[in-house]
Amino acid sequence: MPETLRETSTPATFDIKPEMSVNMLIPERLAENPESIFAERRIDGGPFTPITIRQLDEDVRATAKGFAARGLEPGDTVGIMCRTRYEWTVLDLAVLSLGGVVVPIYQTSSRDQVEWMTTDSNIHTIFVEDAEQYGVVAPLLETTQLEHLLVIDDGALDDLRNEGQGVDDETISTRASAVRSTDVATICYTSGTTGRPKGVELTHANLLAHVKNGTGDPGLGFVVTPVEDGAQKRVLLFLPLAHSYGRFVEFLGLASSSIIGYAPDTKKLIDDMQEFRPTWFIAVPRVFETVYNSADAKAGTGVTKRLFRWAVNAVQAYSLALDTAEGPSTLQTWRRTVALKLVLGRILDLMGGQLGFAISGGAALSNRHAHFFRGLGIELMEGYGATETTAPASVNRPGHIKLGSAGAPYPGIELRIADDGEILIGGASVFRGYHNNPEATAEALDAEGWFHSGDLGYIDADGYLHISGRRKEIIVTAGGKNVQPAVLENALRSHPLISEVMVVGEGKPFIGAMIALDEGMLPGWLANRGLPSLSLEQARVSPEVRDALQTAIDQANRKVSRAESIRKFTIVRRAFSEAEGEISASTKVIRRVVLEHFQDAMVELYGEG
Missing domain, CATH: 3.30.300.30 (ANL, C-terminal domain)
Incomplete structure (x- = not known):
């Protein structure tokens, strides 16, 4: 084992004050430029069309008025079961603007899973996307306290807007400004690998600290700056918004002025990447592995297969050389140039042609894939985190990348290794507890506020985290x-x-x-x-x-x-x-x-x- 550290941290770049909440993100963007593009989406399978931050604000306000007219009070829970699409974001921000609590539900969840979340978090209203999801959830109207089941594809948001026409803007603004940083914003249910899924309570402070620290000091944060060469950065959002990393992208895109591209159908991911042309995105390792494996499969046999493998070796050798004191040699640089021009350039084109960096989280990415993508010219940054840490707790950052590691602590996060090798996490983005589950909360959060992750790892001499597995596995x-x-x-x-x-x-x-x-x-x-x-x-x-x-x-x-x-x-x-x-x-x-x-x-x- 190389020299290791017991603790490490990265300073926060943003201080959360009591009166702050996620509700400040839209007004900040409006103040910068109300006509800036917030997102792009496809409508009925057509081309990506833009949505301005002014339009987002109008849609969120109109939807919030509908919720207010229906009697949504601070602390009330609303379930959202839907693929990754613009309406999810509108509903999310509208509920939060009134002090409500959003419960994300995976669109693939079973009836039993939805029933548990509904009863545990006392949901009275759930939004589903289509008739199929309605069929899954509808029986709960008879067996639980669920009262309202609304279908987005049947015009549920239009109905809300119509109901809210009698509510004025001042009412919405007053309620939004009354939300405190310590208020619960969302209850996210974990995967439930052991027993019932647990409801992770994340506050406005948790969410806000994460996105603000991710767009702060360029030396510490993601460097997701509003513009690059005079243009807004672009992030393709295809992770489920019920997933903590998907939700993180949603809020980070809003806070960083990146343009979000909604990609609800992962089967069309390559088509979406080619048309939307992202400059960055966050994905799980399987996405990167699939891109590589598909390219390898399409390389054919014989001479073309040998040429592909030569090109892969060339870009990987170049990436490996970046980690040496000498750097890539002239020959390695030449080989990489030839490999990109003759063979691998089409892979970059498949991903839109202007992808600058990507973040891989959720599981470990193999070194050979990491070096392959870096060799292509994409800064591939591995990270590590959990729902309980509001997504990333550590991440490699541009200019500070150590492939094979999970990166240094995310800004505002502290990491500690316990005597048995368990990774402990502290900081402003650590959750406040499990909903209705004080026993599990006491087991996961110690008296000093450290989250006991259940993962095993070590911190190297440079302060980078390495994951070795799960303690319970x-x-x-x-x-x-x-x-x-x-x-x-x-x-x-x-x-x-x-x-x-x-x-x-x-x-x-x-x-x-x-x-x-x-x-x-x-x-x-x-x-x-x-x-x-x-x-x-x-x-x-x-x-x-x-x-x-x-x-x-x-x-x-x-x-x-x-x-x-x-x-x-x-x-x-x-x-x-x-x-x-x-x-x-x-x-x-x-x-x-x-x-x-x-x-x-x-x-x-x-x-x-």
């Missing part, structure tokens, strides 16, 4: 060996054939792995190797598929000792499913459910359940 084999599955899982997930992987072995004689194939990548992978098309069931027993996975496992095993290495793997009968409760809405594997649903895989690995 440590596997103890029959031989008494402690194994952290994240090391192996993170190394394997980037393989084009692997959709998801779960390392197992609790109480067993050796470590095994359950692998779910990526059904989208499988056909191209087979075709590029001159292999016939295979069904998922056929691929499970294909010697070529299994040999490729074994090679990937052999490479991953080099990161651990023999006692920790994967000795046997099985390809499961289907992909892990969010609908079956095996994957959370934030793409985390829920281990206990997978073990319950895939007992046949455990029998294949160990001869018993």
